[in-house]
Amino acid sequence: MTHPMPSPAPGPALTPALTPALTLVHTSDWHLGHVLATHEREAEHDAFLAWLLDELDAQAADVLLVTGDVYDVANPPVAATRRLYRFLADAARRRPAMLTVILGGNHDSAARINLPAPLLDEARVRFFGALPRKALPEGGSAPDLDALLVPLPGPGGETAAWLAAVPFCRPGDLGAETLATLYAAVTEAGAARAGGLPLVLTGHLHVAGGDVSELSERRIVVGGEEAQAITLFDARPAYVALGHLHRAQAIAGPCPIRYAGSPFPLSATERDYRHAVTVVRLSGGEAAITDVPIPRPVPFLAIPPQGAAPLDDVVRQLEALALDADLPRERHPFVEVSVAVTGPEPHLQSRVLAALDGKPLRLTRIVRQQVSVPDQPAPLAGADLGDLQPEAVFAALYAARHGGHAPPDDLADAFARLLVEVNTTPAVGEEA
Ligand SMILES: [Mn+2]
Structure with missing residues (x-):
């Protein structure tokens, strides 16, 4: 990316910069x-x-x-x-x-x-x-x-x-x-x-x-x-x-x-x-x-490349990956797997892990994406813990306790400030 800069003056007489670059x-x-x-x-x-x-x-x-x-x-x-x-x-x-x-x-x-x-x-x-x-x-x-x-x-x-x-x-x-x-x-x-x-x-x-x-x-x-x-x-x-x-x-x-x-x-x-x-x-x-x-030393894959796919598709795509088996472990590509689910899939994790077994890949996350079904689930149900934002959990809990209302602005602000304090307070035993 280049920021707009003055185009060089035409003709032979370029004025030298007053200060060195x-x-x-x-x-x-x-x-x-x-x-x-x-x-x-x-x-x-x-x-x-x-x-x-x-x-x-x-x-x-x-x-x-x-x-x-x-x-x-x-x-x-x-x-x-x-x-x-x-x-x-x-x-x-x-x-x-x-x-x-x-x-x-x-x-x-x-x-x-x-x-x-x-x-x-x-x-x-x-x-x-x-x-x-x-x-x-x-x-x-x-x-x-x-x-x-x-x-x-x-x-x-x-x-x-x-x-x-x-x-x-x-x-x-x-x-x-x-x-x-x-x-x-x-x-x-x-x-x-x-x-x-x-x-x-x-x-x-x-x-x-x-x-x-x-x-x-x-x-x-x-x-x-x-x-x-x-x-x-x-x-x-x-x-x-x-x-x-x-x-x-x-x-x-x-x-x-x-x-x-x-x-x-x-x-x-x-x-x-x-x-x-x-x-x-x-x-x-x-x-x-x-x-x-910056050259990227380790590829980051997603299966499927966009969105989520049913478990059988995901397993097929994982098995079809062409990978370099000679790479040292710290160069193995990362992979995030997103599975579209309609209900409980008790064997989801074990099937994904089995498909990855022995492959030069490092799994970062298995995302379960709930495919919409007629009766709607609670907003946070089925979400992965790693995907949740504290503000969303707070808002959902507040709504559950207060007839579905969102937390008032001053309370949401207070929660946001508390979150900053918790996230930026030095660890115990460390100088401030
Ligand atoms: Mn930062």
């Missing part, structure tokens, strides 16, 4: 430590990170920007932490002048993200696990805007742009601010600091109009709103780098705004996405944006 590579939502059903994603993360190192060289990247959800969970396994640290060490060796900036997402623990910072040269790697706050002379505290502003080195090491590094903001990080007042203040401070140089702004949030993938993006609600309005951003940033949504996508707005997306599918919903990293060349206030597709 800076090349920034934007990637997001790595979810290191992710496990799909029971399957580790380590081989896929290794393949992605090795490819990314080569790509950083090929693009002559000056800056690498990772916009949150670096880890899949607040308390990631040692292997995931080691993978990040090895990547940072390899990147420092391969591109010693490159600056890497890592932001916290809603899946990350801020303390965990910031942990290695004291060991590293902050001219080379910066971590923003949470929104920094500062004490005010009159008491209380406020977001520390100065601490968020980072000079970005161009190819010669000179400052060629500025970054306003806003990570995922929990309600407690915002204090009296809202995301709207925070972004207004950050943009103002960033534009002032940048002077005439390009400003890059970041966020880990869900902007209205973005394409979501229901099964793997844990919902985030700030100030009672799940999706934030595009009015958070004005025309001043040369580029807004977002994380949280897993589909690589541009968002229509007053400046170039883009989700880099995750490096590979984290659920079956994402299997048809074109996963990519975004390469941004900043020059003279213009951003030339290209996305570079």
Whole structure:
């Protein structure tokens, strides 16, 4: 994808840019430590990170920007932490002048993200696990805007742009601010600091109009709103780098705004996405944006390819698959199986498992899709636990207890806030 950029002036006299071009590579939502059903994603993360190192060289990247959800969970396994640290060490060796900036997402623990910072040269790697706050002379505290502003080195090491590094903001990080007042203040401070140089702004949030993938993006609600309005951003940033949504996508707005997306599918919903990293060349206030597709090391199949099919069909399709038996297990394709059922199918699971037995495939899920029958079942009956959204369970329970009515807005909001708290509270024994 290319963002509209000025067409080159005709004739021989091309005006050289006033500032040297800076090349920034934007990637997001790595979810290191992710496990799909029971399957580790380590081989896929290794393949992605090795490819990314080569790509950083090929693009002559000056800056690498990772916009949150670096880890899949607040308390990631040692292997995931080691993978990040090895990547940072390899990147420092391969591109010693490159600056890497890592932001916290809603899946990350801020303390965990910031942990290695004291060991590293902050001219080379910066971590923003949470929104920094500062004490005010009159008491209380406020977001520390100065601490968020980072000079970005161009190819010669000179400052060629500025970054306003806003990570995922929990309600407690915002204090009296809202995301709207925070972004207004950050943009103002960033534009002032940048002077005439390009400003890059970041966020880990869900902007209205973005394409979501229901099964793997844990919902985030700030100030009672799940999706934030595009009015958070004005025309001043040369580029807004977002994380949280897993589909690589541009968002229509007053400046170039883009989700880099995750490096590979984290659920079956994402299997048809074109996963990519975004390469941004900043020059003279213009951003030339290209996305570079990431090779997918492990195919993600669905049987049937669309919708659901009766059990006999599903078994036939599984048996007919042509597969490479020589692949190591961590390269075996994933498969999600969707069976159309009209009633209880006691042998469904065992027949699917028997069809898969000995095949170089990794089953992620068996979806039972109830084919409509005249007497309608209760809304949640027959649903797979993994498919249920807490909000839907809450609404169904409320309806069952209150004559079929939906929960009132204030109660639904309170439930949404509670859900955010539960999902973002650090694990027991972990520093906040
Ligand atoms: Mn996220």
